[in-house]
Amino acid sequence: MSTARRTRRRRGTAVTIHEVARKAGVSPMTVSRVTNGEDNVREATRDIVMRAIRELNYSPNPAARSLAGATGTRIAMIYSNPSSAYLSELLVGALDKASKTACQLVLEKWDEMKPAAEKAAARKLAQSVAGVILPPPLCESDVIAGELAAAQIPVIAIATGRFRANVSCVRIDDFRAASEMTAHLISLGHTRIGFIKGHPNQTASAQRFAGYETTLESHGIALNPAYVQQGYFTYRSGLDAAEQLLDRKRPPTAIFASNDDMAAAVISVAHRRGLEVPKDLSVVGFDDTLTATTVWPELTTIRQPIAAMAEAALNLLLRKVRQKKGGEAAEPVDHLFAHELIRRDSDAPPPRE
Amino acid sequence: MSTARRTRRRRGTAVTIHEVARKAGVSPMTVSRVTNGEDNVREATRDIVMRAIRELNYSPNPAARSLAGATGTRIAMIYSNPSSAYLSELLVGALDKASKTACQLVLEKWDEMKPAAEKAAARKLAQSVAGVILPPPLCESDVIAGELAAAQIPVIAIATGRFRANVSCVRIDDFRAASEMTAHLISLGHTRIGFIKGHPNQTASAQRFAGYETTLESHGIALNPAYVQQGYFTYRSGLDAAEQLLDRKRPPTAIFASNDDMAAAVISVAHRRGLEVPKDLSVVGFDDTLTATTVWPELTTIRQPIAAMAEAALNLLLRKVRQKKGGEAAEPVDHLFAHELIRRDSDAPPPRE
DNA sequence: TTGCTTTCTGATACCGCTACCAATTAGGCT
């Protein structure tokens, strides 16, 4: 006879940590350690527990977690440019992860503000949260990062192009990704490749451009400044840049935009001019956001695992928060994610001359 | 000297139910009864407790509540078409609200499946969650709703066009919104107004069309079937529909697309044909999703308060879950939100003939 | 007043998980 006693209070069929522990033949405490990714569990034990977790399809009760945990897990994510597909993917990823972890994610919207105001806001925020996630473009702000660091609040930047002391970051290798895309275009036979830069206030923009530039040169193609236009990551700016690029006497046969929204704009301009994509003009983007597949033809682009990055950011932060109270502040880490070149329908060999 | 002992685990300065109880000179249980609005507390006692609550500025810890309460607050949101801007806004809204409420929102992705499979999945889901939110297009599925209702799981549909027994819903008045938009176009001087329908599997599509149709007629404009095209809410389908519409001998001077993605597609086609928007052709959309402001010119469209609707859905569900255990299942409600016609740059009076 | 029912209130035991510390085991060195 089993322990059928149990209180009459027992509700739903949710699997608890005790059941997992019993199945794995360890104590609940050990299971807890595994689910929290603590590192002082023997590999073999971890495996057994993991298997039990998987078989029982266990997922920790967030309410219990946050109740028991001494970590006041409130984490803020400060965003600033709400109208980008990139950001919304990031939000979904982070929020989803947060709901699984019982940490409270508070969203703050900080519009363009003066450094002094930013500083004040950061100081105020530091009093109510345990950690902060900074997506672009705020991830570049030294005043926010500095103020938060001074208050001992761990910060983690997402998709910044630059790795700084004090601030951990989660990102992809923008340089290499842009380089691969450029090489891809070259291998298709293009030599006149236009480039639309990203917003200058984001270091990732520079990295992407550097990747383009370097790869062009390493393939023996001289950089033609007339083929490079400044953009600002917006559809509108992509429109302008594309007009400029296609106005050249010998226009590019391919245009590499620093993000998908601008690439979509390029397609639109091309169509308006009677150019077929990709037959007459190849267009490629960057980020693989919603727009990449919304537009027609669908964009060849660089995929960033945005949701995974958001998750990782939250994880890192949680760990840091937990560590911090344990003593020494950990070294900032630089977590590089793998990107991927996604081929769709917007690129092809250049037209015959 | 006060009871400074307390465990070393005690964290933040949050006021607990015990402190309120001590201040009020009653037991924690009584305080709990008061905060939950139970009716078997003497009036005098209630007042004392209320005052203590106010003075201490106490608010119950949601995590503890959901842990101790019999209500297993796990709520599922089942989505199916992840690549729509509409959905991502919905997700952000719901997730954000969830994180504030300490209820666990689990996201499930159910791709197109056979009724039998859907039924099985619904039955399985019913065992692990306390409530379900159904955004489009799943909100139309009678088998999911039916199965869940049979299992006594409260369901709430978002943005369905139809109000059914058993299923509460949160939506806007699609008919009226479409009607207003049509009237707006007419007031601008348009008489040849094209319409691109939404996906036929969503009842909201029919409502929008009905709004268009009715308003046209009430203004004495005969419905021209050649000006109506079937669409499927995708950019691609908008492209096709726009081509058809603009191929007419006397093409429409305005096109009303049933959502923003399709409207964006219309703009693209118009541009490709050398038509300026809005000078030569007015284009309006529906939903006010990200695409509405990404595209250029920015779309005049109908704004749905998507995030607010997601919040409301969650609230309703939470209330229902809590009530259910109290006895009678409540009547399904039909919560209508106000929409708004947002004028931007894609509409204008028709060109001179 | 007494006896008995009906409210109201309180004591106790947990909800599921984690902090803390003690116990155990593994690993390293003489």
Place this chain on the structure above:
DNA sequence: AGCCTAATTGGTAGCGGTATCAGAAAGCAA
């Protein structure tokens, strides 16, 4: 092998509420 230190593991006690049931107070009839 024998001893000592470090790495794993387990036991216990809550986190802040609520369900349940028992006890106390109040209401009412006799």
